[in-house]
Amino acid sequence: MLNKAVRIAVLDSVPKSYWEDDLGITDAQKFVDLLAPENPQAILDSYYVAENEFPDSLDDHDAYLLTGSPCSVYDDFDWMRQLSQWILDANQQNKRIVAACFGHHLVAKIFGGEVANNEQGWAIGNYALNITQQYDWMQPPATNTGLYHFNLERVTQLPENALSFANTDDYPHYAYTLGNNILSLQGHPEQPKRAMDNFLSVLKDKISEEELEKATIFIDNGKPDADIWAQWIMRFMVS
Numbered sequence: 001m002l003n004k005a006v007r008i009a010v011l012d013s014v015p016k017s018y019w020e021d022d023l024g025i026t027d028a029q030k031f032v033d034l035l036a037p038e039n040p041q042a043i044l045d046s047y048y049v050a051e052n053e054f055p056d057s058l059d060d061h062d063a064y065l066l067t068g069s070p071c072s073v074y075d076d077f078d079w080m081r082q083l084s085q086w087i088l089d090a091n092q093q094n095k096r097i098v099a100a101c102f103g104h105h106l107v108a109k110i111f112g113g114e115v116a117n118n119e120q121g122w123a124i125g126n127y128a129l130n131i132t133q134q135y136d137w138m139q140p141p142a143t144n145t146g147l148y149h150f151n152l153e154r155v156t157q158l159p160e161n162a163l164s165f166a167n168t169d170d171y172p173h174y175a176y177t178l179g180n181n182i183l184s185l186q187g188h189p190e191q192p193k194r195a196m197d198n199f200l201s202v203l204k205d206k207i208s209e210e211e212l213e214k215a216t217i218f219i220d221n222g223k224p225d226a227d228i229w230a231q232w233i234m235r236f237m238v239s
Helices: 015-024 026-038 078-092 104-112 191-204 209-219 224-236
Strands: 006-012 041-046 062-067 096-100 114-117 123-131 144-151 155-156 162-168 171-178 182-185
Touching: 006 155, 006 224, 015 191, 015 209, 026 041, 041 171, 041 191, 041 224, 062 078, 062 104, 062 224, 078 096, 078 104, 096 224, 104 114, 104 155, 104 171, 104 182, 123 171, 123 209, 144 191, 144 224, 155 171, 182 224, 191 209
Parallel strands: 006 041, 006 062, 062 096, 096 182
Antiparallel strands: 114 155, 123 144, 123 162, 162 171, 171 182
16 A cells, blocks of 8 residues: 555546436546545545536646546537646646546547547456556556456557557557556446446447347456556556
């Protein structure tokens, strides 16, 4: 466990209309619950950017965490444009930035990468990851982990100078670093199985029977390594 002072802003990109999809528990709260035990001196503040709630100043926090979202990075919302500029400004100040799922896509897009729909349709469930690059903040070390996915879009081309360090069997850009201050990943270490089941229940009438069956199997595909990723993310934030 770490014991280093750091102030982290969790920027939640889920509009309020979706909060009831998992008992009203927001993604920001899930990330706070995931990360707080890893560092008692960390202060984690939640901001609901999809509801136009942002920190007052970049200087208020040392690091920023971007959540997933039911939105696409190609949607045209004022809050999304503001969030994109926030990321650019935070990067200029060399703030630590961690991005998950939608955040992973948004970071790729604003720094010159490409995002598109997955040709194989929805990726839902616990998928095995190959860790291909080791960093000092990867403690405990691991060469294989599992994490929940819940996404239709994916990064199809990395930004220039981004370094991929994890992949699945069919997704070469699952996780990457950009410079020494950005960590980006497709998965959802913050989501418990309960949430995955609830999200699938909401989606089930909008996907094919084949996709629903596959998602059900992969959600039940063992326990994901969220605890390992929680340690990695917190160590990255303070490194």
